[in-house]
Amino acid sequence: AVIFQSIDALPPGIEYDFIVAGGGVGGSLVATRLAQNQKWNVLVVEAGASNEDFWETRVPGFWPLLGKTAMDWNYTTVPQPGLNNRAVDYSRAKVLGGCSSHNAMIYTRGSKSEWNQYAEVTGNKGLKWNSVLPLLMKAEKWGQSPNASSNTGHYNPAFHGKGGELLTQAPYSIHPFNDMLMQSSKELPDEFPFDEDWSDGTPIGTSAISPEAERSSAATAFLGNTGKNVHVLLHTQVTRVLPTTSHGTEFRIIEVGSGPGSKLRQIKAKREVILSSGIFGTPQILQNSGIGKQSDLDAAGVRTIVDNPSVGKNLSDHVSAFATFSTNIAVTTYNQTVALQEWNTTRTGPLTRSFQLNHMSFIRLPEDSPPFTTEGFSDPTSGKDTPHVEFTFFAIGSPDPANGVVNATVQVYVINLHPISRGSVTIKSSDPFEYPSIDVGLLAEKMDMSVLREGIRSLRRLFSAPVFNGSIFGSVIPPANVTSDEDLESFLRATGGTWLHGVGSASMSPKGARWGVVDPDFRVKGTKGLRVVDASVIPLLPSAHTQVPTYGFAEVASLMIAQQYA
Numbered sequence: 001a002v003i004f005q006s007i008d009a010l011p012p013g014i015e016y017d018f019i020v021a022g023g024g025v026g027g028s029l030v031a032t033r034l035a036q037n038q039k040w041n042v043l044v045v046e047a048g049a050s051n052e053d054f055w056e057t058r059v060p061g062f063w064p065l066l067g068k069t070a071m072d073w074n075y076t077t078v079p080q081p082g083l084n085n086r087a088v089d090y091s092r093a094k095v096l097g098g099c100s101s102h103n104a105m106i107y108t109r110g111s112k113s114e115w116n117q118y119a120e121v122t123g124n125k126g127l128k129w130n131s132v133l134p135l136l137m138k139a140e141k142w143g144q145s146p147n148a149s150s151n152t153g154h155y156n157p158a159f160h161g162k163g164g165e166l167l168t169q170a171p172y173s174i175h176p177f178n179d180m181l182m183q184s185s186k187e188l189p190d191e192f193p194f195d196e197d198w199s200d201g202t203p204i205g206t207s208a209i210s211p212e213a214e215r216s217s218a219a220t221a222f223l224g225n226t227g228k229n230v231h232v233l234l235h236t237q238v239t240r241v242l243p244t245t246s247h248g249t250e251f252r253i254i255e256v257g258s259g260p261g262s263k264l265r266q267i268k269a270k271r272e273v274i275l276s277s278g279i280f281g282t283p284q285i286l287q288n289s290g291i292g293k294q295s296d297l298d299a300a301g302v303r304t305i306v307d308n309p310s311v312g313k314n315l316s317d318h319v320s321a322f323a324t325f326s327t328n329i330a331v332t333t334y335n336q337t338v339a340l341q342e343w344n345t346t347r348t349g350p351l352t353r354s355f356q357l358n359h360m361s362f363i364r365l366p367e368d369s370p371p372f373t374t375e376g377f378s379d380p381t382s383g384k385d386t387p388h389v390e391f392t393f394f395a396i397g398s399p400d401p402a403n404g405v406v407n408a409t410v411q412v413y414v415i416n417l418h419p420i421s422r423g424s425v426t427i428k429s430s431d432p433f434e435y436p437s438i439d440v441g442l443l444a445e446k447m448d449m450s451v452l453r454e455g456i457r458s459l460r461r462l463f464s465a466p467v468f469n470g471s472i473f474g475s476v477i478p479p480a481n482v483t484s485d486e487d488l489e490s491f492l493r494a495t496g497g498t499w500l501h502g503v504g505s506a507s508m509s510p511k512g513a514r515w516g517v518v519d520p521d522f523r524v525k526g527t528k529g530l531r532v533v534d535a536s537v538i539p540l541l542p543s544a545h546t547q548v549p550t551y552g553f554a555e556v557a558s559l560m561i562a563q564q565y566a
């Protein structure tokens with residue numbers, strides 16, 4: 001790709017076939033795939049800087065340091081009633097590669113029945129598991145782990161590609177806790193089975209997440225390897241899309257600016273504009289352009305061109321809780337200077353890991369769990385190959401006597417993967433540089449609370465496995481005496497948060513449906529020349545961290561667009 005730092009540097013007179021607004025996961029992928037047709041010129045407009053301006057993005061273990069910096073939009077939600085009216089920080093990267101330049105790089109695909117459900121609820125057959133899996137495998141470059149003693153038994157080669165662009169690596173690294181976790185799968189196999197490889201479409205059970213020698217992102221794996229027919233314009237925000245005629249609905253013009261008060265300029269696409277600005281940026285651009293719910297737009301002082309009440313609605317997100325348990329297992333703390341030296345010289349060591357205990361469990365709650373029996377909720381998952389809850393085993397922290405923590409603690413995040421609560425993204429004014437109002441609706445619905453609560457109980461059952469006897473002593477957060485429904489729920493309302501996996505704010509739905517923002521071909525309903533390709537089109541949350549599902553949707557979109565103009 002050819003990089004331009006400002007619009008004034010763009011060569012005059014070029015006509016772009018496609019303009020992609022946002023160089024994140026969806027945007028980088030779709031731009032890369034379209035540019036494989038050498039006849040097409042593609043322009044990617046990214047509000048942030050280049051990922052190469054931040055060397056820290058290359059070091060996998062540095063990802064927690066990258067939020068709340070200049071490379072993040074640093075959003076905050078509105079007060080969340082489900083969280084005792086706390087407003088929560090919401091990280092979204094403002095940099096080339098989008099969140100894949102500063103995320104934890106967990107590679108998970110979701111379940112087979114989930115993808116088949118996407119195909120069913122959207123009317124896009126290309127989203128079926130059997131169609132998407134080959135695309136994900138083709139894009140994958142699977143390799144040897146930097147730290148693994150052995151890969152045998154820790155992945156299934158039948159589900160990994162070796163010839164693609166995105167680097168993924170064989171999981172597993174040695175730590176006594178990880179070995180105990182594996183043993184617990186033998187002791188309590190019904191609820192906590194071992195899962196050799198989540199990538200096979202049945203992600204139920206405990207397994208290792210991939211450490212990586214160096215970050216492989218949408219920018220480094222895809223956009224960074226494109227040729228001269230891709231231009232990338234940095235530090236430039238797409239403020240609106242505009243119709244090509246004064247009363248038309250063919251939106252092939254973007255309006256851009258470098259910041260509040262800057263001169264706004266226009267660039268026209270020959271074929272299409274593709275919005276890939278993510279779960280907040282995409283609905284914001286649509287609404288500022290007059291595509292949205294009329295009453296929302298009236299309140300913001302924006303003239304409605306396409307009245308679509310679904311724009312910015314249906315936002316949903318994984319909701320998480322943090323738990324710790326007292327332990328005498330070796331801590332995972334490390335000296336960062338020494339670790340950086342190791343990473344610099346051999347690309348091994350703690351800084352290749354996103355989480356020091358690089359394991360997760362995907363759990364299906366037992367069928368007799370209260371949410372599905374006494375509380376009468378129906379199963380929120382797409383099928384029995386799909387988990388309700390995730391445990392991310394984060395680290396073993398040192399004792400903290402000053403705060404009354406006398407032992408080391410195993411730190412675990414517990415995540416409800418299928419909340420039914422919905423939130424929204426709504427512009428506050430016609431100023432495109434003003435942040436929208438963001439409501440992620442965390443724990444708004446009673447069922448979401450019940451499932452998360454049972455997730456904490458499930459984690460406690462896991463740590464009661466015989467192998468942990470004498471090594472893990474009891475719950476510190478929440479305290480061991482917090483056991484009743486009421487006490488656990490108060491704990492979750494006081495401490496729960498987002499897992500930063502929002503989807504659905506410009507949801508895909510069947511053609512002619514009375515809900516939804518894009519048609520099955522990713523076109524914005526009621527418009528021409530305008531599509532959305534990013535996580536906002538995903539209608540329902542996957543049982544996965546959301547970047548690979550976003551890549552999957554973007555691969556399907558790329559094929560459809562390329563076929564249309566071939």
Ligand SMILES: Cc1cc2nc3c(=O)[nH]c(=O)nc-3n(C[C@H](O)[C@H](O)[C@H](O)COP(=O)(O)OP(=O)(O)OC[C@H]3O[C@@H](n4cnc5c(N)ncnc54)[C@H](O)[C@@H]3O)c2cc1C
Nearest residue numbers: 022024026047098099103104105106238278281535545547
């Ligand atoms: C801290 C963190 C950790 C995460 N960890 C993981 C993980 O380990 N594994 C995983 O699978 N998922 C993870 N995720 C989620 C995953 O990264 C996202 O789901 C995914 O990046 C969404 O892709 P996207 O294309 O929708 O948006 P993004 O990747 O966010 O890209 C949107 C891009 O558009 C740009 N943009 C926005 N508005 C405009 C505008 N108006 N004009 C121009 N450009 C604009 C942004 O700057 C950004 O570059 C994590 C997310 C975060 C924040």
